[in-house]
Amino acid sequence: MADLPVEIASTPTTDEHELRASALEHRELSTDLELPPADGGRQAHLTLLACSILQVPVWGFSMSYGVFPEYYTNPKSSLQLSSSGSSTGAIGTTFNGIVYLSMPVLFGLLARRFTRFRLHTFLTGTFLAIASIVASAFANNVSTLMATQGVLQASGATMLYTASTIYIDEWFIQRKGFAYGITLATKSAVGVAAPLAFSAMLTHIGYRATLFTWAGIMAVTVLPAPFLLRRRIPLSTSSPTGERHYRRTSWSFLRHATFPIFMLANMIFSASYGIPQTYLASFAASTLHFNPSNSALTLVAANVPSIFASLWIGPLSDGEKSRIIGGRRMSIGAVSTLSALGAAIPIFLLWGMTPSTPYAAGVVLLVLFAMIWGFFAGGYSSTWGGVIKQISKEADEHNEVADTGLLFGLMNGARGIGYIAGGLLGVELMDVGSIGQSALAYSGPFGGLILFSGCGAAVGGLSVLIQARRR
Incomplete structure (x- = not known):
């Protein structure tokens, strides 16, 4: 670095x-x-390795947070909160909101004007993330947990993530989708392993020791990064008078239709994406009478396929030929639509058609839904590399420039807005309850959620309009 x-x-x-x-x-x-060659070579691969390893300290805790509220409310827990443990659920929402909404700002600053402060940002974020976890081990009320795990941990994780991921943008140009796909696959793997690890640690060594152990894991996984990450694009040169010249950020890409269409599609898809993640385990418990362990396994069934989806959809969005789809190259609009519709169809035909009584057929349909939806929905973010390339190409056609680092930050920001909006809508849709009268899940208390989730996922394929417009 x-x-x-x-x-x-x-x-x-x-x-x-x-x-x-x-x-x-x-x-x-x-x-x-x-400049060193992009898209390959030793340093490009070292950069990708470092960013993949850093998915552990950035996302491991937040993707495992679902196991903590249950521990907080357990009377046998060694943690005694002075407030109701049920209110701790807002900590996870706060974390995700801060991370995603901060990314456009940090990516924009670190990609252009303040590139020289990337290492400072990385080290500051590392300190905040680790220190907040350690401090939360001594919390005895919800407010302290919110400040440490929700705010400080999120701030540190965002700084750590942006200051490292920005290097992928420099080292991977034609293969951005491939690079982002690798890191997202690693993130999905963390989402599978970390909750199981946290659950086991909380059971066997207790709350405080678990957080101390996790702080140690974070330190170990962060340590190699400063030695693996190197700048490809040099700092701006100084003028003859010694004054610093900064590259100004160009916003010309906002004038073209490609950017708002992709952003809107991404935002709506993200709003729908959070619904199954949030309510699938509850649906399995209340409708199919799963016990808590089996309910959690439905999320594992959804997260595992997303690992392989990122490894396939990422390169596909770069324009690589797909052996599965007739050995053809697909436009980025077609790839994102494939992912969106692949997520929407099982929502309508499998989750919605699940019997509202605990029959064996319902279990099969729900697990099958989790796997298919998890594959296509989990791979949607892997299209962002291709989206960024498409926007950059359009800017180039108009003799303009597009800051690809800023674009990646904006895509994350749109996802954050979608998550928050989907979370708020989910609460209201639970009050709507059933859709129609039948023995299917549509007629149960989750009917409105299922319908919204399916429609939102389908709208995620809105980018196909770009291709139709061009033709």
Whole structure:
């Protein structure tokens, strides 16, 4: 992550195709700068390795938070809160809201004007994230838990994530989808393993020891990053008078239809995506009479397929040929629509058609739904690399530049807005209850949630309109 000196070559050595593929990097920087090759090579892979490992300290706690409220409310727990444990559920929502809504700001700042402060941001975020976990071990009320686990932990995780992930944007240009797919697959793997690990630790070593252990795991997984991450794009050069020149952020991409369509689709899809994640275990418990352990396994069944989905959909969004789909290349609009519809259809045909009584057929349908929905919905974020390339290409066609780091931050921001909106709507939709009269899940208390989740997922394929507009 050190700011290494960059030598000025006497003749241009950067490939012309790469220049056009990354207008931001090479149009504003002198083409006389000799840059390391992108999309491959030792340093690009080391960067991808570091960012993949960092998914553990960034997302491990937040993706496991569902096991903590149950522990807080357990009378046998060693933690005695002075307030009702039920109110701790807002801590997870606060964490996700801070992380996703802060990303557009941090990505924009670290990609352009304050690039020299990436290492400072990384180290500050690491300290905040670890210190907040340790401090929360001594909490004895909900307010302290909110401040440590909800606010400080989220702030540190955001700084840690943005200061590291921004390097993927520099080292991967043509293969952004592949790179983001790898990191998202790792994140999904963390989402499978971490809740099981936290549950086991809480049971065997207790609350405080669990948090101390997790703080140690965070420190170990963060440690290699400063040695693995290196800058590919040099810092802006100084003027003859010694004044610093900063690359200004261009917002020209806002004028084109591609950006708002993808952003709207992403936002609505994210609102629907949080519904099964939040309510699937409750549905299994209340409707099919699953015990708490089996209810949690429905989420595992949804998270495991998303690992493989990211590894497939990510490269597919880069334009690589798919052996599964006739060995053809697909446009990014088609790829995102495939993911969206693949998530929507099982919601309507499997979750919605699950019998509202605890029959064996209902169990089969629900598990099958979790696996298919988890595959396609979990792979949706892997299309972002292709989306960013499409927006950059459109900007290049208009002789403009698009800050790809900022774009990635904005995509995360849209997801955060969608999550929050979906969470608020979910509460209201639970009051709506059944849709129609039948023996299916539509007619149960989750009917409104199921209908909204399916429709929202389908709208996530709105980007296909871009291709129709072009044709």
